[in-house]
Amino acid sequence: MGSIPIRLRHFYYPMADSTISKVARRLAGWRAWIQAGFLLMWLDPLMIRMHSVCGPVFHCYSCPLATFACPIGVLANFSALHLFPFLALGTLAFVGALFGSFVCGWACPFGFLQDLAAKVPTPKFALPAWMSCFRYGVLFLLVLAIPYLFGEEHPLFFCRLCPAGALEGAVPHMAQLAVAGQPIVWPTAAKTIVLVLTLLAMFFTWRPWCTLFCPLGAIYGLLNRTSLLVLRFQPSRCGNCERCRNVCLDGREPEQRIDGLRCIRCLECTQCRAVRVETVFSQKNMP
């Protein structure tokens, strides 16, 4: 193996790729376009506001162009009302069980915004892996516990801090008021600060909101291990080229932590033949 050039090693292994892997590898280059396509879906192209239906992505229902209800907003509000959110949890469980955090990497409009911001050629800094635990703190405290104990009027109620709500709901609302010549209603100071910091961080680190605070990504990350579609790393096919590390947008080591809690399944690592997309029912023993 040592005499074979690194770039050709992949071609010297049995290429028993599944159909799903082949399709996934081809789609990886089109991820931005697919994200844009999903964005149209969330922006209510037919002007039918179906806010009775929970969407599976992080998109504020106060946005003038929101098709569905935000699942995190519904969870937080139902927690404040002391009601069990069957529809919201059922939607998240169903979508998460099928796709896991593919939703984060391919469908979420807020994630798409962060991906676009990351393309700006600014210095990028990696966030420590342990900081992704903050997401579970946000989920448990700001989405569930505080609304349940103190109601939706509490300043730490999640929707009162959410940057997606500020960007997609408050900013268009202020623009509407300005155009109509009415006094502008500004969001709270806390919400404004969170939005400004998130927008700034998008240009200097990859997906800061998803990595640090997104409660929806926290839920989908938990379901990565048990979703229908999974990513698998085949050590026997690894040529130690470290190509997967170079292409991983999260700066992770896919060969060690593939499909983990933070993985958004962007499929960039599938450029390496050692990484495959399979169904959870696949029992093939790879060489």
Place this chain on the structure above:
Amino acid sequence: MHINRPLTLIFLLVAAAGMLLYGSLFHRIVVEVAMQREISIAVPNRAAAEREDWGTQERDGAGTLQAGGAPMQRPSAPPLPDVKMETVTETYVENQQEYEWTIVRETTFGGVARLANGVLKRTYSGKPPALCPS
């Protein structure tokens, strides 16, 4: 800890389908709604009441004597109804059972709030607000 992924996936899908089915078809939530209705009520006719008092004074012998001793003749008034009907708006509270997807939609604009006694109450009457209060 080894996780049996296929079984876990099947369990998740079945649980998700069950929650969606129950939440959309069977889960009903009681919400207190302030309703308004117009009713007609009988209001005592003040003029008729005054005329009754006037007649009462007559019966009590308070009539004035004319010169020569004959009692003064009062002019007769046209008869008035004792009561008159007025239409007023009455506000009352009604408990309505709403589906969960209705409550999902109403939470998007803060249409439902929880009172201190645990009762859920609709926060608006008539046209719902356009934006979430947060």
